[in-house]
Amino acid sequence: MRNCCRRGAAVVIGVLAAALAACSSGQGPSPTGSGSGGPPATSDASSEPPEEPAETDPTPSGETGLVVVPDVEVEVADVATGLDAPWGLAGLPDGTLLVSLRDERGLVVVDPDSGEIQDVGGPGADELRDETVTGGESGLLGVAVGPEGGDGAGEVFVYRTAADGNEVLRGTLDGTGLSELDVVLDGIPAAQFHDGGRLAFGPDGFLYVATGDATQDGTSQDPGSLGGKILRITVDGEPAPDNPEPGSPVWSLGHRNVQGIAWDPTGRMLASEFGQNTWDELNVVEPGGNYGWPDVEGSGGQADGFVDPVAIWGTDDASPSGLAATREGAYLAGLGGERLWRVPFASPDGGSSADAFGEPQVVVEDLGRLRAVLVDPAVEQGEDGSSALYVLTNNTDGRGEPRSGDDRLVRVAISPAS
Structure with missing residues (x-):
């Protein structure tokens, strides 16, 4: 048994608006929810201070399970x-956590x-x-x-670097x-950098595997390589039914280094991705979608058939690893940026365009580098967006x-801003 601690006194961290979040570090380009291949464009609307919302009550979602919450307050312990x-971080059936x-x-086990650890x-x-x-x-x-209730119920799956x-x-x-x-899947390229590594089960019960390009040119765009991809497989390692290419585990391609995957209550799949020198990304993942690496970093690739991100950050501001999605937003754990970023949902109906997402906000900082984030499975998410x-x-x-x-390991309680 290791040394452990009980939860300390909670520290309340106030709401940080997107404008404050963008300048909190003074480093690199400001984050933007619209995505751009160059510096974020300045519109007439963004050149003036945003108007205060007329109401602070969250917008209900109806049947989709999403709510629109402009700002949140958090409590960290x-x-x-x-x-x-x-x-890695995952919940076990008995309520403990596997790290x-x-x-x-x-x-x-925590x-x-x-x-107790x-x-x-x-x-x-x-x-x-x-x-x-x-x-x-690695x-x-x-x-x-x-x-x-699914195949592999309660079993543990790990992603690791082996000799080959x-x-x-x-x-x-x-x-x-x-x-x-037992080996479920092998042959994933490995390197000292860009190793991918995130595992998550989707709402469909299949296992999704995020891989990096392992610094190998051509890997991400090669449909025959497992590097630079998001893979979708059965618990036995077979390509899942209805994958874009029958017999292939590839779900999406053109990735540099995905280390965060999550689904919101509508079933919309999201992924966080490390950029090279300019832009980190939050993407809505579409089956068969090509996300552009190494031809495009950030946005601007739609003309070439690539999928644009829904939010981007300067690489000094984010370097996003883990990702979680609640009813009201996506939360990205930033390594280089040393922040927990929130990208609020702007539409109760979901959507795959940047318009369905609000401007990124910093909600937690001063903890240093952040690697993983997980929705607390023991807490029912409230209709007001609390989680x-x-x-x-x-x-x-x-x-x-x-x-x-x-x-x-910290716990972050989220509630709509009062």
């Missing part, structure tokens, strides 16, 4: 501390009520420790738990004991500045 380079440790090549053991844990390769951005990365590339493994967790692991998230910091990953207690 520690759940657990002392984690070493945590990366992967990239460089330690291990898994831990009790969110007590903050327990190491996962067993033959599967031994295999992860002995056969996972670390270095740079190691033990994403983790997902099979949804109840990245792969997805599957095992059974009994308490804190992990069974021997809660778990967020992992990542200051011990070799690029941050660790402080006392790092790395930590």
Whole structure:
């Protein structure tokens, strides 16, 4: 058992409007919700201070499950501390949380009520420790738990770097004991950088795998390569039915390094993506969509058949890794930007254009680098848009500045601004 902490006194962080968020660091271009291949355009409407909304009540969504909430307030509290380079985060059926440790090549179970942290053991844990390769951005990365009632219910899936590339493994967790692991999918390009790694089950019950281009030219645009893609597979590793190309696991292509995937209550799929030197992206993911890398970074690729992002950031402002979606917005965990970004939903009906999203806002900062974000599965999201998230910091990953207690798992309670 590791050192742990109970939740500390909550720290209330006020609402930050998009205009404040854009200038909070003084670094790089301002974020924009419209997307642009160059500096964000200035319109007559944006050149003047925005009008205060006439009402603060959220706009109800009807049957879609979305609400339009202009601004939110958050309350942040520690759940657990002392984690070493945590990366993946998933909820277990008993209400505890499963966290992967990239460089330690291990898994831990966190009790969110007590903050207790327990190491996962067993033959599967031994295999992860002995056969996972670390270095740079590689190691033990994403983790997902099979949804109840579906194939692979309760089983654990991990994305890790092996000697011959990245792969997805599957095992059974009994308490804190992990069974021997089976390879579900291999042949994913690996490198010291751009390793992808996020795993998540979609509303359809299939496993989605986010991969990086592994710094290999041509990988992202090559439909025969698993690099620079979002993949959609069964729990046995087979291409899921109704994929864009029968017999292929590829769901979307043209990605540089996706490390965040999520679905909102309408079933709309979102992905966060690291840019090279200019623009980070939030995308609505369409089956068969080509997101342009390396031909396009940011927006401006529609004429060539590429899908434009719905929001972009300067790379110093975001470097987005984990992603979660609530009824009222998308939340991105920023590494380089050291912030939790909110992109509010502007339409209760969803939509795949930039008009369906509001201007990005900073809702949490001062925690350092942020790696993962997860909607608290134990909290029912309110009709007013209230909810809660778990967020992992990542200051011990070799690029941050660790402080006392790092790395930590925190809980972020969200409510509409009063």
